Amino acid sequence: MVKIAVAGGSGQVAREVIDTLLATNKHYIAILSRSEASLKDAPSGVRWRVVNYDDQGDLVEALRGTHTLLSFLQLLSDPEGRSQKNLIDAAIAAGVKRFAPSEYGSAGTINMPWWAGKENTREYLRKVNRNKKVLEYILFQPGLFLDYLAFPYKTAKHVDPLQSVFDYYNGRAIVVDGHEDAIMTLTTVGDVAAIVARAVDYEGEWPEIGGIRGNRVTFSQVIQIGEKIRGRPFTVDNAKKEDLESGTLNTSWALEKRHPAVSEEQYAGFGKTVSIGILLSSIKGACDVSDELNQLFPDYSFNKIEDFLTRVWKGKP
Template sequence: MVKVAIAGGSGQVAREVIDALIATKKHEITILSRTEATSKTFPPAGTKWQAVDYSDIPSLTAALQGTHTVLSFIQLLSDPEQTAQKNLVDAAVGAGVKRFAPSEYGSKGTVDMPWWHGKEIVRGYLRAINEEEDVLEYTLFQPGLFLDYTAFPHKTSKYLDPLQTVWDFKNRRAIIVEGYEEAVMTLTTVADLAAIVALAVGYEGRWPTNGGIRGNRVTVSQIVEIGGRVRGAPFAVEKVRLDDLEAGELKTSWNLEAVHHAVAQEDAAALLKMVSIGVLTSCTKGAWDVSDELSSLFPDYQSTSIEDFHRGLWEGKRS
């Protein structure tokens, strides 16, 4: 059993992971938050809640005393310079924390995805503090894109809200970059991510820095083929040119409509266009071809296949 601190623990992905950790019945879990607990249902039974000030490194250090592992889920968009996470790293080092996982939970690369620029800041900070000597073991939990998002508008997990992707299973359509039909995507359910994170927390060996979690490694053309099989009709595919995308142009008849809850409504349209373009172009550059370096440590764990996931979801449904 180890003591685990969860930073940003009220977020959707964090809550999926917290439930998986609680289910192991092995760890002492403390949820760190900028606010006091206000809900009768959160924090869940079996956890502790601690209000912290991420701008106060000494108090953060005190809060982390005796902690073995820190998992960060701090929202990147709310802190462009990533001051909170950098302070959390400093506090973890000061408190003698053994393991740290920054707020990742997506692609391995961030090229053409400015909304994830904060990940590069924190990655660089972690590399720098370990440059002369190994002071903090860390891993980057990277499951690729959550497979659950391709189920839009259906909610397939307890906490993760549905979000649209350029592979629209509901309406049997997809957007693909012309000439990059074999570009690779990694798709992993949030439940599989949470399970692997829980296994990693209990893992007694050293964490690999590259925390790749490969639920499914598929090409974009395979996603479309699978979609046609499980939905009973071929997808309508719109192909876009890479040079148009890189010029900021999305020449399609449709685009995403559902925006993340952390985004202001007045910023939604611009961000949705940016996300579509960013995911499409970054995919052509290998950003979503996640390794299985972490998940391969647990060969007995069987991740959910994309085809099984969608067959179970859409069977008997028309929309």
């Protein structure tokens, strides 16, 4: 049994991981949070610690005795990654052995400005380990949550439904014209949480890149599976690459559902930005994640896209 600290532990993905870790009944878990307002939401069996991410001494004290630190800090409000850099410095000072920064998405971040903070953190981790490894770390990268293809239906306990460029409910999709073979990696939230829990228990050294490949499929395959499950042809909007590069989205629809981490002020035009970013980044290989953790845990059986979505959409209008 080791002590695990979870930074940003009140977030949706964090809570999925915490629940899975608690179910193993193996570890002491401490949640680090900026606010006491979330104390009522603390799962039983964990300790809640309010911290100031700008106070190095406070962070070091909170991390004393921690073996593994998992970060789920929100990056939109801190694109420079200052809070996460402070967390890394404090982890090193406190003698934390392992660290996982706030990732849980694509391998690349090109054309995705809302994830700029990830690149800053990746570079900082390389910097602190440049001369010798002072902090073991892993980048958990599962691609896009497969659960989002169930929108508007909720398929995870904590993670809310979100739209994607594949709209199974309305039978429509957006692709980049001529790039229908672009690769998407789609992994369920449950599978991600299960693999993270296994990685926490893993006694060997973590790989720096922690690819989690639930399903590796092309855009056209995702659409074909949708048409089969929904029993009707999809309407496909073909966006021109040159239009997308210029910031233009000439399609009949775009993402409208606001992520809870995005404020009302931030959301103006955000759906369009995310639509363009997902489309452009996917044709540049950002969503084709590696499979290091599949190889590390070869006995784990991932949810297959067609089976999962068939169960979700059975009997749905």
